Amino acid sequence: MSNKKEETEIIQGLSNPSTQAKAFSACVRMYQERLYWHIRKMVLSHEDANDVLQNTFMKAWNGINNFRGDSQILTWLYKIATNETMTFLANKRLRNLSGIEEVENLLLNQLRSDEYFSGAEAEMKLQEAILTLPEKQRLVFNMKYFDNITYEQMEEILNTSVGALKASYHHATKKIEKFLTDS
Amino acid sequence: MKKEKNILEQTGNRNPFVVPDGYFENFATNIDNSIFEQPKLTKRIFMPWMYLAAMFVGIFLIGNLIYYVHFQKTNDVNEFSDLYEMYVTSQIDQSVMYDYYVSDDLKDLE
Secondary structure: OOHHHHHHHHHHHHHOOOOHHHHHHHHHHHHHHHHHHHHHHHHOOHHHHHHHHHHHHHHHHHOHHHOOOOOOHHHHHHHHHHHHHHHHHHHHHHHOOOOOOOHHHHHHHHHHOOOOEOOOHHHHHHHHHHOOOOHHHHHHHHHHHOOOOOHHHHHHHHOOOHHHHHHHHHHHHHHHHHHHHHO | OHHHHHHHHHHOOOOOEOOOOOHHHHHHHHHHHHHHHOOOHHHHHOOHHHHHHHHHHHHHHHHHHHHHHHHHHHHHHHHHHHHHHHHHHHHOOHHHHHHHHHHHHHHHHO
């Protein structure tokens, strides 16, 4: 079955209370991987990504009646996942206020000892460079560089104009290239 | 500039992260269990019996408030008369009492 047809069926299923749970289950299976990687690239650790992904789907389920079907399900889920990720990082930052280390260093150290990171030395260096970016810029860079999401889709998900997104990605690329050249 | 561009291109955009074996299958099953076992939060919030319970709690609180205000008022009046008596008693000593009784006796004699 094509993705488009499957998505239409899911949307129809979600609008009917008697088929809602089944349709939502199909929706989880269809989009869990994409959302997981979106979250994982921001929080870096597998355990944290798992927690945030669970929260994302539970929030989506509890607010299923807010989904009006005029936008894509994936866009709606991406929005929830992004909000959950940002909230998670903000809470982590808040909990770490009295700590000596910055959250970015904390994330990097976590990543260095993460058994679920299979990258080579250069990929670790790239992650280190990405961590030097402000959170929003990091989000834009990851979505464009790794997931190849179009600026138009990003505009809908992040509520930011295409122009601003392009500028953000450009600055992020420059900073990362400089970091990699200098180190 | 050319050199900088090469650095990012050389690194590539391969996803360097991995997940435990069977993670996604288990994840979907866990979510299924959560949504099929638990009724939706919105449904739980708007149960009719909760409106009824809230109404009774409201009546109880208002009743309590009325009772408290009324009781406090009665208490204030009682407290005031007690205080007045104490004040009057404190102003009377033996000589005043003696004068009072003697003056009464004198009146009788007259």
